[in-house]
Every structure is written in C-alpha cells, then in structure tokens.
Amino acid sequence: MAELHKNLINGEWVGSDGVENINPSNTSEVVGVYARATAEETKQAIAAAKAAFPAWSRSGILERHAILSKTSQEILARKAELGELLSREEGKTLPEGIGEVTRAAQIFDFFAGEVLRLAGEVLPSVRPGVGVEITREPIGVIGIITPWNFPIAIPTWKIAPALAYGNTVVIKPADLVPGSTWAIVDILVRAGLPKGVLNLVMGRGSVVGQTLLESKDVNAISFTGSVGTGKKVAAASIEVGRKFQLEMGGKNPTVVLDDADLKVAVESVAQSAFFSTGQRCTASSRVIVTEGIHDKFVEALAERTRNLRVGDALAKDTEIGPVVDPSQLKQDTDYIAIGKAEGAKLAAGGELVKASTEGYFLQPTLFTEATNSMRISREEIFGPVASVIRVKDYDEALATANDTEFGLSAGIVTTSLKYATHFKRNAEAGMVMVNVPTAGVDFHVPFGGRKGSSYGPREQGKYAAEFFTVVKTAYTAAG
C-alpha cells in the first residue's frame, strides 16, 4: 500500500485510512492514497481556522509576503515533478500539467506582491473637520471548495488571495484529485504558515463540503464546480448569512465570420473545444459559423479533429489526454448519443479510443448541422465534444451566441474591426476573446462570468480583494 497522505488540521497531519487516487490514463496505476476527512474532523479544521484568525489577520505583511513568495519559488523549482503528479491524477497532458503548475507559482508570486500593495483611500468628509478612511479588512475563516479539472490552479487562485489578505482557510479539494492540493498545502506549511491558518480536509462533498456549508463559523465560501452544487452553496450561505462566490458551468460560443483567417479559426476552435480533453469551464462547445465560410471551415476543422492524437497523458506525442473518470466518460458518450438522436451530423470522432493502457480515452468529437435548441448546444457536456451551428450573418451569430443560460467566455474569429468591437461590447459573457481561444486566461486580470456561470465578485488579479476582504469606512473628527 502506498504512503497515506493525511489531512492537515491545526498544524497536524491526521487520518488513518484513505482512498486510492487512480490514474485515468492507466487505471491499474495508483497515484497515491489520500485520507478522507469525517464531518467531525471538518468541524475541528473550522475551529482551528477560527482560533488562528486573530493572530494571522494582524500578522505583519512581510511575514505573509515571505511565505507566499517562498511557496511560489518551491512550486516553480518542482514544476516537472508536480506537473507529472497533476497529469497522472487528472489526465491532462504533461505540458498542460506543467503549465498549470507554473501558473500556480505565478499566482502565489502575484499575491505575495498584493500583500504589500493593499491600499485604502483617504477622503475629506462632507463635514468640515472630519476625515474619512476606507480600508479593507480580512473576513475571517474562508471555506474553499474546488472541482477536479484544475487541481492546482483553482485551489491556488483561492488560497493565495485568502491568505494574502489575512484570512484563515479550510480547503476541500475535489475527491477525485486531492494530490495536487495536498502538495501545495505541504509546501505552504513548510514555508512557515502558523498552525491552523490553513487546514486541508480531503473527502466527499456530501460529508466534508456539506459540513463547511452548514457551519456558522465559516465566514465566506469560495466555490468552483457545477451549477447544482453551486446552488446548494448559495442556499446554505444565505441561510447562515455568509458571503459566497460561485464559479460554475459554461456553454461558451465561438463565432467564426466569413472574413476570418481560416487557420486562426480552426486552431482557435480546436484548442478551445478539445485541449485539456474539453474539461474546462471556458471550453468552447458551440461553434457558430456564418454561411460564406461554413463549408470550408467545417472541412478543415473535421480534419484537424480527426488528427488530434489521443493517449496517455504522460506520453510525449499525446495532444489529448483521457477523460477524468468513468462517470464523466459516460456523460460524454451519453451526450454523443443524444446529439445523434437529435439529428446533428457526426463529422469526426464519437468513439472510444483503444490505447496501450486501460484508460478513459475518447476521440474528440465534432457535430455539424446542429441547432442552438438541441440539448448538445444548451447543456454543459464537459468533454471533448463540440457542435457547429450554421448562421446567416453576424447579427444571427451574436444572437445565437447570447442565447444561452451561461455567460463565462465568448469568442469571435474575424478580421473586421467593426464586428470585433461590436462583439466585445455586446457578448453576454464575463470574458470575450477576439482571435484567441475561449480558454486560456491571464492570472493577473479578473476571471469570471455572467448569467448562470458565476455569482459574486471576480476572482484573480487585484479584483480578488473584492471577495476576500470586507470594506470599512471610518470617520475621524480632527478635534
């Protein structure tokens, strides 16, 4: 039996038994064994975070800066090893895994800087002789609940600002991929975090997650995951009167106009739809194409799709790794069957891939002749499946792009300044991409969506302060 990776509660590694973390590229390989916290242990973690808050919230900015900076440096120094761990537990390719780890290091570095940059405002009062100061204070205990598809980047972009602004944390990573979060928690602790400031409780959503939701001592919850779980976070948080932030699903459109550069359009869509096995909230699964370019675009994209190399995430020439687990694979293949039954035309893929190892391999799948009312165009599949919708002109393309419950990312491929400008202004999405893939964002600028995709302030960059701090307005009479 592999070594047990334990939970971290009040500075102690605890837990006696655990579950195996399985490699989706090779199901006979155990990535590691990870403890599952009980409800009682989760309560202990919350109590530890509450007890650690007064001292940590008043700790010096140099201490916080140093810990985050040291963490960034260790992550970067170990990016090959941690990238491999990530690829083994989640299934994204090794370059994608190393890229995500590098991103985590950059985020810790950014927030190490933000510790030193957090500013307030000083204004005159409308009353003579009175001054007004506006400051940002930490909130208290932050509960962090994360999904499986970015096992290191998402925990990092929540933990780093939470700690930078003086909060304490209880983090619950996705049950499927605890390894990457375990590794960054281990690094943070060795970088000098005092006990109780960061607590790790791995395990089930229905046990660990639910206990976080029900606790009055969790002052804010930052959640990324599905719409269904997000609604539970919202309802429970309203019940106890806490702040919450939700990042949820997407059904992101890419509009391809007649004047598009064909190569840019094909690469951008192939990237957005299929890389990271389509398991990105910013993946593009609706490709909305105007009549003039439709046929040649579809032909080129179908060929590119058929040529993508699917296989073991760690193999050198793999472009598309496996689906994360059997239940996601079933969801993907169910939607492929639904697409066929709805009358969309299968232009590429649609079948499982036989590889040299037992894994959850699926061909990238492209439907054409889809309509925007089909279920494959309305519901998030979260796999390497995209459909092309033919439209008459730009106006119909924009209307179709916006005809969705979601609003995370929206892309357009065009050489027209007029249409690019209009689309940036009128796409109902939190992030708009012109001639770049819908997936792939920077770490120093706001991330988030509109409509059913997100709720609450943006994540990342200096905008993260909006969620992870609370504003105070103080009035002082000069006397």
Ligand code: NAD
């Ligand atoms: P999920 O909702 O099943 O799980 C997310 C997290 O919530 C996990 O840690 C899970 O254990 C936990 N959870 C489950 N039930 C819970 C409960 N009752 N109480 C508290 N916590 C509970 O989502 P997933 O399958 O891990 O992730 C895929 C989803 O995440 C997709 O819909 C995807 O679009 C979304 N996602 C969104 C973004 C974004 O930024 N918008 C980014 C990545 C993923």
